[in-house]
Amino acid sequence: MSAFFAPFLNKPDSVSQIMFKVLLALIPGIALYVWYFGPAILVSITLASITALATEAAMLKLRDRPIAPFLKDNSALLTAWLLALSIPPLAPWWMVVVGTAFAISVSKHLYGGLGNNPFNPAMIGYAVLIISFPVHMTHWITPHGLGQVELSFIDQLGYIFGGALPPNVTLDAVTMATPLDTLKTHLHLDEHVNQILDMPIYGRLAGQGSEMVAWGFLLGGLYLLASRIISWHIPVAYLGTLLLTSGIFHLADPAHYVTPLFHWFSGAAMIGAFFILTDPVTSPTTQKGKLIFAAMAGLITYLIRAFGGFPDGIAFATLLMNICVPLIDAWTQPPVFGNKETKP
Amino acid sequence: MLSALLVMAAIAIVLGAVLGFAAIKFRVQGNPLVDKIDAVLPQTQCGQCGFPGCKPYATAIAAGEATINKCPPGGEEGIQKLADLLGVDPIPFGGDTQPKPKSVAFIDENTCIGCTLCIQACPVDAIAGAAKQMHTIVAAECTGCELCVAPCPVDCISMLPIEEQITNWKWRYPVYPIQAAA
Amino acid sequence: MRTLHKFHGGVHPPTHKAESTRTPIAQAAIPSKLVISLHQHVGGRAKPIVQVGERVLKGQKIGLSQGRQSSGVHASTSGTVTAIDMQLVAHPSGLPDLCITIVPDGKDEWIEHSGADLKNTPHSELRHKLRKAGVVGLGGAVFPSDLKADAHRHKITTLVLNGAECEPYITCDDMLMRERAADILSGAELLRELLQAEEVLIGIEDNKPEAIAAMKRAIQDGRHERMEAIPVPTMYPSGGAKQLIRILTGIEVAHGVRSTEMGVQCFNVATAYSVWRALAHGEPLISRVVTVTGNVERAQNYEVLIGTPVNELVALAGNKPDTDRYIMGGPMMGVNLPAATVGVIKATNCIIAMSDALFPPAPPALPCIRCTRCADVCPAELQPQELYWFAKAKEFGKAQQYHLFDCIECGACSYVCPSHIPLVQYYTFAKSEIRARAEEKRNADRARERHEFREYRVEREKQEKAEKLAAKEKAAKEQAIKTQLASESALTETGAARPLETVQPEAALPKE
Structure with missing residues (x-):
């Protein structure tokens, strides 16, 4: 039986x-x-x-x-x-x-x-x-x-x-230090972004070599999306927020803040967006919750990268947002069948 | 020095007045904790806790005079609920107080002599009958307290465990291989 | 072209419908005995009105409906009642219930019956006839149809006829629509009349082109106005009443709301057919079409007498030797039968013979990884993973707060769960626990009330006794004084004491 x-x-x-x-x-x-x-x-x-x-x-x-x-x-x-x-x-x-x-x-x-x-x-x-x-x-x-x-x-x-x-x-x-780390060190030395990015360790978008690895993770991430193992919410919200915040700073002061693409393709941004933040166990379950979670993680990542002491911010952004998951889930429960008008 | 004392005294009087007013204005009738505890108790009125009914036991718990593990009909779950309500740790049942399967009393109508002793014992008036006439349990109202069993002079009352039927059947907690091992 | 609406989620399990639609509906032979449950419907169990040893005729009423929500039960063929006792029935509990066993005499002799004058019989009378004929919903819920064919003073615009049949393997409605479309539509007209509904929408999944064609043809041939057979996309569970109503009308019927309040009522196509047979021909519901499929030689649909033992039915289709269990209903929501000997009931739409080869055992379940595939497919738009946590932890209050009772138990979540957790079983467990607790609470409250009243009564009796005693003593004293003084005034005092003795009326009792 x-x-x-x-x-x-x-x-x-x-x-x-x-x-x-x-x-x-x-x-x-x-x-x-x-x-x-x-x-x-x-x-x-x-x-x-x-x-x-x-x-x-x-x-x-x-x-x-x-x-x-x-x-x-x-x-x-x-x-x-x-x-x-x-x-x-x-x-x-x-x-x-x-x-x-x-x-x-x-x-x-x-x-x-x-x-x-x-x-x-x-x-x-x-x-x-x-x-x-x-x-x-x-x-x-x-x-x-x-x-x-x-x-x-x-x-x-x-x-x-x-x-x-x-x-x-x-x-x-x-x-060597990572491209992000090098950038930070040289910015502290009052060098300009353009000068720094002329260094040999930088490639077309971000770090020489590491930018290509990021492309590889992006490719794998797209496969995960296509095979419906992850939903679009977390990668889109994460990369979107990273793009938005870094874009604002870059536009305001291009000499001291690198482009959004640099942020996308350096460090663990791609692997984070598609593989780490999307871990179902430690991310919210509701769609709205996933958007909030990833957007906040993107913001924290940028803040750590631009103003913090660590070279990259994905790990701490992930862990900080992991703490908030139960709360986010509780706050973002969607309405059920037949109750859409009456309840939020 | 004196002014400071006066100020403090004035504050004390004002605050005292506010408190006093609040106590009268927001007075809660009765003891709400007793009612809350009573709501958790199973209302068998069996007296197994050593108190003459559920309400007295609830009152005793509220007053801190009784532990929360004295109610076998409530089961382990009842203890847990009381513990949650009172914010204390649940304690297991003591040696001789153990929960039993829920049952109802049954009167063997051939043996019953119509003495009405059980009717007087029943805490919820679930026994119908009159003197010198056969008595019957109203099964739907019987709480299974067993208080009628002892007074019967001819031992014609027995407790029948409630059998599981389609009408009172409950879905089981799913147990599947890995869960069983876990 | 009508615009169809979508419901959230849904799954596409393999349908396996072709196996049982190759041959037309066959008449199943009269079995060696009939085991007819008296609990064929939701609500109160019918009361047996025949005796053991009595000869009954086909269509004779053997169970009388009890209470408002109940329905009649009839003998499916002529024969002798050999037992009225507890037998195993098709119920997930595997517990026995009251059944009437009839040994057929093979004559299949009908009781006298005739159709109603459909034009001139008042609606209430027609509804009563449905109840007497034991017509219940054949889609699985077995809700008495007479109660559903009453709009409860709501204006019904749309009558939805459910021919979606979304569960895999089941084809009984498909075959019924292919072969008996005209009678189904006549039944639908009667239901429309009873409900005073405006239009009739017949939803049929588009994997049944023959049935759709047959229904469309019958609508044309019968000149049915404002009636439409609508192909709906194949997607489990589009045959859920709420889901089909949503697809066809866009209306979402919330939990705890009757669809009639929103102007819609839904019947299964097989129910409409039974309504027609009951009212136009006076035939009670004693047989239905059942799909016999799974591990059998020739999967097929049979017209089966209610009460036919499952093993005799499956034998007709050529049971394979390695069959070791049977499912009643589809593979998504069906129940494991406790024995092969249980009788077919009105809710039996399908019998699937099972073997490990055909339905391999589920791999062991792993913990939930919160992947939310269940939430993606949930047609009730619940968060099944949350409900699972709460049910598992027995946090029933929380489960209710997360809309546990909106769950329609369709099994889509369990089907897609990569951890293979039997999610629906957790929900049914939690639901039945919550119901049992509510019942216990009601009983406790009643016991408290009765106890308090008793205490009050005892107290009152004590007081009365004391007062009587006091009055007696007083009277005795006064008597003594009277005899001593022979005074007249003492008499009036005794009279004044009397009102205290009067019993307070019950209405003034504390009822908390």
Whole structure:
């Protein structure tokens, strides 16, 4: 005997498939990442994946829950990939492990596991790392063709796992700050936007290489939209608000504020808009709520980027807005069938 | 110094007057807490709590003279509701007070001698009958308090658990594989 | 061209309707016994009016309607009543209910019956005839039709005839419309007359082109005025009464509002057919068209006597050996039958034979990930994920606040849930808990009232006794004084004491 409950038909979808499609949608971005920055990112993704699955299994075991169905749901993998993509590829192995383990154990399982976490686990992992190891988090690989020296894959592995660079190569020679970080530093030195953007690390829209990775995530995001895994509300409201606020500042003072497109294509804006903020567990459920949530996140992102102390603002914008989700949901309950005129 | 004292005294008098006025103006008739507690209690009037009925028990709880775990007919849920209402932690039932399945009294009409003792015991007048005549329980009104069982001199009253029928059947809480393990 | 309206959400499950529409409706053979439930309708259970051993004729009334919301029950064929007892019935509880078992004699002998003079019979009389004939809604709700065919003093503009049949697998209305369109329309005319409705709109999902064509032809042939067969887009649950009314008229009937208040009434096409048979031919509702499909050799529609055991019916269609359970109704909302021997009831539109091969067991459910696919498909525009949290946590007040009772239990949310959570079961659980609690509260309030009255009565009796005693003592004293003094004045005092004894009228009692 099975199928006690109607509907008795085969269900067309499953959590594991949805998460798998999201992972799939990350592939173009990752591929471009590898193209421009080398294969080191694959190492941290693999490392994070293994850590995530191991932590997930351990936590499920500790919580006395069935392990197999939850490991198969792909949600831990997604957390791992998102976290690995938001930290520097050359980060030492223990950072990836600590961040991922914290994300899965504390921010996911201590809150009740899949579906019950109020905060985006990947962003919690990121926040923990950037607060605990701020220096490590600023050493990003220099894209191909820009650095004085380029590390071979073996050398990269050596650094990630052993912390050792080849003789006569310094860390500063193979890494750099992110385009957003560089921009901020140079603006503090009273340089003008035009001058700064002439630097070799900037490409057509934003950072050399990283702008292309953003295109990859945009592509994946469009696939998610087309396959109806996410709705348009969050990406549109998020990118729209980012465009609007950065546009206003840019128009008012182009010498000190970069263009909206720069904001769209730098940092984690694209992956944030399509992959991080859209995490269903930690975002509002109503359409109006999604718009408010994403718009506020866009605003906070811009404020942190333009006026804050951190290089990028997606993680903190996401976490801050995660707190507001229950409230937003409660306030934006739509009217039900037949009650449209009488109730708001 | 003196003026300060006077000012303080004046303020005290004014505030006292306002409070006094408010107390009279917004006076609440009766004790609302007792009524609220009474509304939560199942009204079986069974006296299992040690008080002669639900209202006295509610009064005792309101006065802090009784704990909230004395009402078996209310069940665990009743304790939870009282705990929520009073803002205290729920406490489990004590050893001998345990909830029982809801039941109604039934009089074996062949044995009944028509003594009216059960009629006098029934807290909700759910027994019909007169002296020397057979008595019957009005099942719809019976709260299952069992107060009529003890007084019966011929032990003709029994408590029958209410059986589940289509008319009173309730949908079950869905239990599915992963939930059961969770 | 009429503009159709949309309702929110909806799903497109595979329809599987072709299997059972290849052959016309067949007459199911008279079974070896009939198990006729006395609870064929919503409302009060009918009272048996026959004895065990009695011979009954086809169409003879065997259950008398009880209370306002109830309907009659009839013998589906001639035979002998062999039992009136509790039998398993087609109900999600799997609990038994009162049934009358009839062993047919094979003669299929009708009781004397005749149609009403439709022109000259007053409406109230026609409605009474519907009630006596046991005509109830055949779309699944089995609401007594005589009550629905009354506009309750509201002006009805539109009579909606529901031929949408949106659930997968079910084709009984489809086949009925293809084969008996003229009678359905005649029934619709009667309902229009009873409701004094202006227009008749017949909604049929556009995956039934034959039925639409047949109905259109019948409208033309019968010269029916202001009556239209309208193809509606195939989308589950467009056959929900509220959804179909919305599609055809644009009116949204809120929960707790009668559609008649908004000028619309809705009947199933099969109900309209039964109304015609009952009023024009005097035939009570003793048979209906049932789709037999699923794990069978020849899926088909049968005209089935009410009370026919499900296993005998499925055997006609060639039951496959690996069938291990049966569903009554469609795969979206149907109920698992507690036994294969339960009798067909008036609500039975479809029997699906199930096997694990045909309907693989659902994978284990995972926690909700708040993806809101359920909200996207909910035709009542609810937030099913919120209702699920509240029902799961037994926060019933919150669930009600989020419009739990607007849920029509269509199952669209459960169907799309990627976590495979049986959402509807949580809602039915919460609804029945809330109803039970409301009932308990009513009982408690009544018990409190009775207890308070009793306390008052006991107190009053005590007082009366005391007063009587006092009066007696006083009288005795006065008597003594009287005898001593032989005074006349004491008599009047005794008289003055009497009014205190009078019992207060009940109306003045505290009724809190």
